[in-house]
Amino acid sequence: MTAELAEPASKIELPAHIGGGGDIPSFDVHLRVRRYNPEVSDESTWDDFHVTMYGTDRVLDALHKVKWEIDGSVSFRRSCAHGVCGSDAMRINGRNRLACKTLLKDLDTSKPITVEPIKGLPVEKDLIVDMEPFFQSFREVMPFLINRGHEPTKERLQSAEDRERFDDTTKCILCAACTSSCPVFWTDGQYFGPAAIVNAHRFIFDSRDDAGDMRLEILNDKEGVWRCRTTFNCTEACPRGIQVTQAIAEVKQAILSRKI
Amino acid sequence: MQVHKYDVVIVGAGGAGMRAAIESGQRAKTAVLTKLYPTRSHTGAAQGGMCAALANVEEDNWEWHTFDTIKGGDYLVDQDAAEVMAKEAIDAVLDLEKMGLPFNRTPEGRIDQRRFGGHTRDHGKAPVRRACYAADRTGHMILQTLYQNCVKHNVEFYNEYYVLDLLTVEEDAVREDGTPYKQKRVAGVVSYDLASGELHVFQAKSVVFATGGAGKVFKTTSNAHTLTGDGMGIAFRRGIPLEDMEFYQFHPTGLAGLGILLSEAARGEGAILRNSEGERFMERYAPTIKDLAPRDIVARSMANEVREGRGCGPNKDYVLLDLTHLEPAHIDAKLPDITEFARTYLGVEPYTEPVPVFPTAHYAMGGIPTNITAEVLQDNDTIVPGLYAAGEVACVSVHGSNRLGTNSLLDINVFGKRAGIAAAEYAKTADFVELPADPEAYTLDLLDHVRTSDGTEKVAAIRKELQDTMDANMQVFRTADTLNQVLTDIASFEERYERISVQDKGKRFNLDLLEAVELGFLLELAKVMTVAALHREESRGGHFREDFPERDDDNFMKHSMAYKDEHAPADGTAHTAEVTAGIRLATKPVVFTRYEPMVRKY
Numbered sequence: 037m038t039a040e041l042a043e044p045a046s047k048i049e050l051p052a053h054i055g056g057g058g059d060i061p062s063f064d065v066h067l068r069v070r071r072y073n074p075e076v077s078d079e080s081t082w083d084d085f086h087v088t089m090y091g092t093d094r095v096l097d098a099l100h101k102v103k104w105e106i107d108g109s110v111s112f113r114r115s116c117a118h119g120v121c122g123s124d125a126m127r128i129n130g131r132n133r134l135a136c137k138t139l140l141k142d143l144d145t146s147k148p149i150t151v152e153p154i155k156g157l158p159v160e161k162d163l164i165v166d167m168e169p170f171f172q173s174f175r176e177v178m179p180f181l182i183n184r185g186h187e188p189t190k191e192r193l194q195s196a197e198d199r200e201r202f203d204d205t206t207k208c209i210l211c212a213a214c215t216s217s218c219p220v221f222w223t224d225g226q227y228f229g230p231a232a233i234v235n236a237h238r239f240i241f242d243s244r245d246d247a248g249d250m251r252l253e254i255l256n257d258k259e260g261v262w263r264c265r266t267t268f269n270c271t272e273a274c275p276r277g278i279q280v281t282q283a284i285a286e287v288k289q290a291i292l293s294r295k296i
Numbered sequence: 297m298q299v300h301k302y303d304v305v306i307v308g309a310g311g312a313g314m315r316a317a318i319e320s321g322q323r324a325k326t327a328v329l330t331k332l333y334p335t336r337s338h339t340g341a342a343q344g345g346m347c348a349a350l351a352n353v354e355e356d357n358w359e360w361h362t363f364d365t366i367k368g369g370d371y372l373v374d375q376d377a378a379e380v381m382a383k384e385a386i387d388a389v390l391d392l393e394k395m396g397l398p399f400n401r402t403p404e405g406r407i408d409q410r411r412f413g414g415h416t417r418d419h420g421k422a423p424v425r426r427a428c429y430a431a432d433r434t435g436h437m438i439l440q441t442l443y444q445n446c447v448k449h450n451v452e453f454y455n456e457y458y459v460l461d462l463l464t465v466e467e468d469a470v471r472e473d474g475t476p477y478k479q480k481r482v483a484g485v486v487s488y489d490l491a492s493g494e495l496h497v498f499q500a501k502s503v504v505f506a507t508g509g510a511g512k513v514f515k516t517t518s519n520a521h522t523l524t525g526d527g528m529g530i531a532f533r534r535g536i537p538l539e540d541m542e543f544y545q546f547h548p549t550g551l552a553g554l555g556i557l558l559s560e561a562a563r564g565e566g567a568i569l570r571n572s573e574g575e576r577f578m579e580r581y582a583p584t585i586k587d588l589a590p591r592d593i594v595a596r597s598m599a600n601e602v603r604e605g606r607g608c609g610p611n612k613d614y615v616l617l618d619l620t621h622l623e624p625a626h627i628d629a630k631l632p633d634i635t636e637f638a639r640t641y642l643g644v645e646p647y648t649e650p651v652p653v654f655p656t657a658h659y660a661m662g663g664i665p666t667n668i669t670a671e672v673l674q675d676n677d678t679i680v681p682g683l684y685a686a687g688e689v690a691c692v693s694v695h696g697s698n699r700l701g702t703n704s705l706l707d708i709n710v711f712g713k714r715a716g717i718a719a720a721e722y723a724k725t726a727d728f729v730e731l732p733a734d735p736e737a738y739t740l741d742l743l744d745h746v747r748t749s750d751g752t753e754k755v756a757a758i759r760k761e762l763q764d765t766m767d768a769n770m771q772v773f774r775t776a777d778t779l780n781q782v783l784t785d786i787a788s789f790e791e792r793y794e795r796i797s798v799q800d801k802g803k804r805f806n807l808d809l810l811e812a813v814e815l816g817f818l819l820e821l822a823k824v825m826t827v828a829a830l831h832r833e834e835s836r837g838g839h840f841r842e843d844f845p846e847r848d849d850d851n852f853m854k855h856s857m858a859y860k861d862e863h864a865p866a867d868g869t870a871h872t873a874e875v876t877a878g879i880r881l882a883t884k885p886v887v888f889t890r891y892e893p894m895v896r897k898y
Contacts, residue, residue, distance in 0.1 A: 044566070044568050044576065044618070044621045045576070045621075046575065046576050046579060047573070047574050047575045047576065048570070048574040048618075049574055050570070050572070050573075050574045050608075050616075050650075073802065073804065074804070075802045075803065075804050076802075092553070092554065092641060092642070103756075103808070104754070104755075104756030105754075105756065107799060108755075108798055108799030108800050108808035109799055109800035109802070109808060111800075111805050111806075111807050111808075112807075113336075114521055115332055115336045115338070115520040115521055115522045116336075116338060116340070116341050116520045116521075117520065117521055118341070118556045118637060118641070119637075119640070120340055120341050120433075120436060120633075121332075121335070121336040121337075121338070121340055121341065121520065122335060122336060123332070123333075123336045137640060139640070139641075160491065160804070160805060161804050161805045162805075164805050167333065171333075174447075175447050178448075179444050179447060180395075180396060180444040180445055180447060180448040181394075181395060181396025181444070183394075187394060190390060190406075191389075191390055191393040191394075191399075191406060191407050192393065192394070193404070193405035193406065194401055194405050195401065195405050196400075196401045196402075196403065196405075199398060199399075199400065199401050202398070203398070206398050206430075206437065206440070207433070207436075208440075209335065209340070209436070210335050239396075242396070242398070244396070245396075
């Protein structure tokens with residue numbers, strides 16, 4: 037339930053620096069973008085671009101500046117531009133991140149910033165990869181609530197603690213940053229990968245769900261959770277801060293104990 | 297070119313499209329076409345909640361919700377539609393819970409509810425806890441839950457298929473009073489497969505448009521880059537009118553300079569707005585519900601504070617959203633994402649510092665006119681058999697001149713479901729309409745024109761100038777002068793648009809071409825919005841004319857209907873009719889049931 041809140045003051049003294057800001061600094065950025073277009077060549081290449089950017093700009097802004105002002109053929113997916121839609125996962129300076137959530141000022145702009153497609157999925161063009169194998173793994177873990185009981189007239193009850201149990205894994209936006217950062221997935225595309233396991237976890241530990249056993253059986257497969265080598269790349273890559281490796285460990289534990 | 301045949305084709309895979317697909321997919325052969333992947337849709341960016349009078353935490357009922365929706369929309373709401381939405385809200389929330397949506401819970405294990413702007417107890421007496429929520433990512437949870445259930449029901453998706461045309465035929469028909477007219481019937485859609493650059497024609501008995509909004513006509517917006525009003529634009533070009541396009545909502549709390557949304561739930565949880573003097577200025581503008589006044593009022597109040605010199609920052613061009621009196625644990629539990637946005641994008645710590653905010657273009661109240669069954673209207677009272685629309689692309693009208701917070705997540709669920717059921721039921725009894733000859737010809741022309749044009753104008757430059765003039769002249773304050781300036785600007789943009797060139801000449805994932813086509817829709821829709829705003833010489837809800845600052849029920853208690861019409865004569869059947877810039881404006885009566893218009897005070 038919402039806590040009762042004290043009525044805030046009608047007027048307060050604001051500290052002098054509030055909302056200060058001052059002039060927004062600008063800086064020059066050297067972007068190295070991995071290019072690939074099978075209509076042109078079977079080989080991929082690096083293209084270099086130099087753009088002037090501003091204090092709050094993100095890597096996505098730099099890519100847009102390149103596309104809109106220098107080379108319209110540079111191709112990448114994006115939509116929401118603030119880290120909730122999961123379109124623009126890419127490999128930035130060798131690390132998987134969302135381009136819209138990576139501020140340029142947080143990178144070392146004295147060196148070229150490299151931007152490549154995420155690894156382990158077939159590249160279609162430039163930074164665009166084929167997401168179908170990724171979504172196929174997602175679909176295979178039965179990522180939907182299965183409840184065999186009678187449907188209540190109103191909502192099913194769930195305690196706040198039971199709701200909290202799987203909160204972390206509900207944050208997933210299916211951007212594939214985790215799965216495509218996993219060395220096991222790079223060498224074995226059949227591996228379900230962290231994202232599919234995260235989404236199985238979200239239902240396995242939901243007190244309203246009755247199909248946890250089936251999901252555990254699916255993930256007990258040779259391409260399931262046991263392929264995980266606990267390198268924590270996935271946890272580091274997750275733009276939503278999900279404890280991915282821990283979620284995988286909890287699924288492993290559940291398979292061993294068969295107690296959810 | 298390939299031709300596909302489905303009973304029902306749904307265009308768009310956000311909340312409305314997928315809610316429709318879950319219903320339609322179980323009743324008829326259904327395909328969902330989206331220019332993105334379903335989980336990228338902007339429903340996922342919605343934050344605060346979805347209102348329904350569950351009365352889980354305090355007394356509430358759907359009649360109060362109906363009243364709030366009508367008053368919130370400044371009485372331009374069709375009251376029958378508002379009743380349907382408020383009544384069906386309860387089942388809409390319960391449907392989602394049963395599908396698996398992880399709502400926040402009360403200590404008793406029921407769905408928790410919180411306060412939201414304009415939602416009140418007993419017709420405006422005090423704020424009421426009506427918004428069902430999942431932290432501040434309710435939209436994310438709705439989008440994921442609907443996608444999960446589409447997977448469960450094996451819904452067939454065509455991802456990254458960009459629909460560019462609506463195929464209709466016209467038949468001679470006669471009205472009851474004997475006057476002849478042209479009856480439109482839907483035959484299908486034409487889509488462009490982004491991966492291959494190939495055209496695919498989808499023949500369908502029913503077509504559901506659920507393509508979302510058009511926020512990218514503005515510079516500062518909470519909307520995704522992909523929200524370019526495609527569905528509205530396609531329908532308009534094919535002779536379907538657009539209703540109430542002058543009403544566009546500016547959400548009060550966008551991150552200053554960026555437009556990224558900070559949910560109204562922040563104020564629902566107790567955050568307040570302050571000006572440069574530290575004053576809680578909403579006490580002056582809405583003495584009863586203060587910071588929880590509807591969005592149009594709060595956004596205008598903020599803009600007014602800035603205009604009168606009480607803005608903050610080096611340029612005095614924003615105000616502050618103050619959460620510092622809230623417990624950090626409470627903020628973490630209820631508002632984790634939006635506080636993270638403030639940290640990531642502005643480097644501000646909301647526990648200890650107020651967050652710079654300013655209104656951001658957020659939601660189109662207007663759109664493709666429909667009735668309460670989500671059937672699209674080709675004029676005031678003639679439906680187009682087989683054509684449906686739901687969600688932001690549509691205008692039912694449940695939002696009138698200003699939408700209440702949470703009512704969009706509700707709208708997509710209630711009317712998405714209705715559209716899905718109606719489209720499938722219609723397809724069970726109807727026959728396919730024969731495709732027109734060369735169904736893809738119009739789309740081929742459109743694409744070839746853009747692809748082969750070798751002018752010197754750049755798409756991004758024209759788009760930026762359009763967005764700049766819209767922000768400067770079509771935002772929360774408008775006058776005839778500013779609106780005429782926009783029309784002058786758009787005329788020059790249209791002329792320049794004829795001379796654009798795209799650099800990418802390939803077929804595969806040609807997103808350069810895509811952006812050029814999208815700009816065509818943006819120009820078209822910005823013009824419709826502005827012409828409608830120019831002709832509404834009153835102030836109501838989200839539309840504020842400084843040269844006509846009062847609501848004028850005698851002359852303007854009616855919906856506007858904009859038709860694309862280069863040479864149309866004045867329509868004698870309409871109360872007023874004007875042709876401006878190739879747009880003919882007519883009107884449509886507002887539906888009243890039991891609420892008399894009153895002065896709107898909070």
